[in-house]
Amino acid sequence: MGTSLSLDRISKSFAGNKVINNVSLQIKSGEFVSLLGPSGCGKSTLLRIIAGLQNADQGDVALNETSILGLRPNERNISMVFQNYALYPHMSVHDNIATPLMMSSFSFWARQPLIRNFWPGNRSTNFLIEEKVLSVAKSLQIETLLDRKPGQLSGGQRQRVALARAMVRSPAVFLMDEPLSNLDAKLRIQVRDELSQLHKSIGATFLYVTHDQTEALTLSDRVAVMDAGQVLQFDTPQNLYQKPANLTVAKFIGSPQINCWEMKADSLGRLNQGEWLVQGNLQLSVNSKVTLGLRPEQIQVSHNSSEFSQAVDLRIRARVTRLENHGPEWIFWAEPTTGKPVPLTVRASTKSMPKISLGDTLWLGWLLQDCLVFDHQGQLLNINLIPGSPA
């Protein structure tokens, strides 16, 4: 029996500046959901509203269909892991982890300094707390650090302590605010993996804020892409990549960025790029502005126009203007030698194309079905491209 989390039309302004605009999300029980977006898009504010650290101007937050807006942060059955860990520097690791339990297990007077040593019944409660702290510490392999202060720990260890403090109450929902951003690259991948395992083993609902698309796409069941206080698309990582709802999502997901051609349909609804001519399977509005998108890895590369390893619908010649070797793959930028000079980013495996050098003129080809078509407002059109028929 897990806990679902639903956000209903949440809005929030700071000094007249709308940071969250009518956001609704339905997060299923046990789901791992990421809020992905550039800094300042309102994702952290949304998390803080769910945690109860900030009030929403409008809207509702509910766990299992029950509103939690009137509850204090600690009464919400939610834990939060902060970006800078926010450990209590003056307390030992043990006391850091024990704090949430101590606050929830003892009455106000029973937990006050001095008095707590004499309060009846505290000993058995203390024993339970000790047990819980130790078991959580063991599960995160920090049981040897319990006597240390946070200042004596490495970044990765602090991260674990912060996680332990969040886990010790066994909350229904975990909120994480860029928890990996302070770790170095290698540790980040390791902890990312551990987070994923943790999610599977405890089965709680996770809501994870990040600006790193790799983290979001690898960890999550679903990702909510946010920009300017709005959710642009809430979908599985695969759908975000293959069927981005609009141009902003298409540009945000995928690295290097998607290639775009801004074009205008002619009087017959065709798109003319000089060297190639295409049209929609459904007719595009006459004279409408559209943007074609094509992922860099969907472009085939060949030294010879007839040597593409897979079928292509269109082929052009282009000169390599910038080249990066990433080991298993090339990423290069190429300018078409004829037609309109729209530079393309291409990703090609070094295995199939062992030799590319700067200034080379190569053949690039792709399938029309891989092209995404966006209308003048940037919304994805449900249209497939086909070769244009000459008038």
Place this chain on the structure above:
Amino acid sequence: MKSNRNDAEFRLAWVGMGLATPASFLLTVLYVLPLLCLLLLSLTDYELGATTLSWLGTENFQRAWSDPVFIRSLKNTLVYMAIVIPGGVLLSLLVALLVHQRARSRSFYEVIYFLPVTSTMIAMATVWQFLLHPKLGFINAALKAAGLGQTAFITDPTWVIPSLALIGLWQMIGFNMIIYLAGLSQIPQEIYEAAEVDGVHAGWERFIRITWPMLTPTTLFVVVTTCISAFKVFDTVLALTQGKSQSEVVLYAIYLEGFQYFKMGYAAALTLIFLALIFAASSIQLFKMDKKAHYA
């Protein structure tokens, strides 16, 4: 080879000493020699302007412990400190906590509380003398109106030291408050938010579990500086009582012996005792601060 290395080390040692010479010279002339002079003086019966002096050994120090004025001044200073140190630390913390939460009026309060620090105590003493005056003073008028009778704050031996201590507090709180405000703004907001999520939200618990322990380094600094300045109380005594009504404090006793009675030898001995006490008090606190310095 070996002698070459020794040569290099030798040269390095000379260069090091050469570079340290100017600082060592200044330290010696400005601090060590005066202290040695003081020590030598304290062992004699030298009087200012006298042409002869004789060696007394430790007689000056023995005399100090049986000198009723010095003992009283020591007692007065301790009473003064006993009021000013806890009061100066806790009240300034309280004020800092209240001022810290102000958004727009914060700078206003900062200026108000800091004014006494910048004002000259000798000039402000006149105001206090007037306020505390048994007949003309505002405070006595208020007490009288409340039916509490009159108190001669400055001339009654039981009240004079507490009154001086209150004036000392008045002057000191602004300075300590600024230091506490700096300490408070060092505590990251995120920690309070984590505390909120963990269930630490009542004001008292936020204070006792987060704010107070995280202010430990600030508090130790404030205690040491307050302690030293309380120990050095002098100007209010000179301006308000001139030591009358048994209100001598240590520095005033030294001033009397040295500059009123010209007994330089005895004054030097008292000064050494004074320095030893300050040194002892500060080193205890510094030692404690060192032990608590394991901070993130």
